[in-house]
Amino acid sequence: MGGGSASAKTTLVGAVSEIVPLRTEALVTDASVGVDNLSATPQKSTTTVAMDFGRISLADDLVLYLFGTPGQHRFWFMWDDLIRGAIGAIVLIDTRRLDESFAAVDFFEARNLPFLIAVNEFDDAPRYATEDIRQALAVSPDVPIVSLDARDRESAKSGLVAVTEYALSRLSQSVW
Numbered sequence: 749m750g751g752g753s754a755s756a757k758t759t760l761v762g763a764v765s766e767i768v769p770l771r772t773e774a775l776v777t778d779a780s781v782g783v784d785n786l787s788a789t790p791q792k793s794t795t796t797v798a799m800d801f802g803r804i805s806l807a808d809d810l811v812l813y814l815f816g817t818p819g820q821h822r823f824w825f826m827w828d829d830l831i832r833g834a835i836g837a838i839v840l841i842d843t844r845r846l847d848e849s850f851a852a853v854d855f856f857e858a859r860n861l862p863f864l865i866a867v868n869e870f871d872d873a874p875r876y877a878t879e880d881i882r883q884a885l886a887v888s889p890d891v892p893i894v895s896l897d898a899r900d901r902e903s904a905k906s907g908l909v910a911v912t913e914y915a916l917s918r919l920s921q922s923v924w
């Protein structure tokens with residue numbers, strides 16, 4: 749799972765994981781100034797420094813391992829390792845800061861990893877039509893765009909189910 753900072757990646761992993769999620773939150777300190785973009789989220793006091801990790805069973809024979817990638821650019825070297833063996837990815841977006849999502853979209857596109865866009869519907873964020881979001885992010889018509897509330901277990905889970913179904917459908921297309 750990728751996405752801009754404070755797009756609720758840590759929240760989502762925490763909401764769905766059936767094991768205590770491994771978190772590597774650190775207090776946002778002065779060391780983050782000018783490095784991490786916190787201007788839009790002045791209330792955010794911690795940030796993920798390495799990654800989030802969790803697990804969810806969608807069925808008896810289908811267990812997903814969830815990795816939340818840190819937003820900070822200095823940790824991007826880890827993404828290449830994370831996507832090895834990944835079935836798919838979610839780019840979690842906050843419509844108030846769409847520009848922060850471009851990097852994650854580009855990354856998964858470039859590596860041909862099936863991904864979907866999940867709009868985390870923050871209470872005070874404007875709502876846009878799906879096709880407007882598609883256009884703004886310049887993602888192709890086959891990329892699913894879903895809405896969810898990262899804090900809500902069932903809602904967050906629906907995003908994971910959607911990306912799994914999408915990844916499996918892409919797999920079966922490439923086989924046949």
Ligand SMILES: Nc1nc2c(ncn2[C@@H]2O[C@H](COP(=O)(O)OP(=O)(O)O)[C@@H](O)[C@H]2O)c(=O)[nH]1
Pocket residue numbers: 751752753754755756757758759760792795796819868869870871872897898899
């Ligand atoms: N109002 C609102 N706040 C949310 C929602 N999802 C997450 N948050 C809050 O947004 C902040 C950033 O979330 P976090 O999971 O740390 O973002 P990350 O940087 O992507 O891991 C936290 O304080 C969450 O409690 C939401 O759907 N609505």
Ligand SMILES: [Mg+2]
Pocket residue numbers: 757758759795796816
């Ligand atoms: Mg986080």
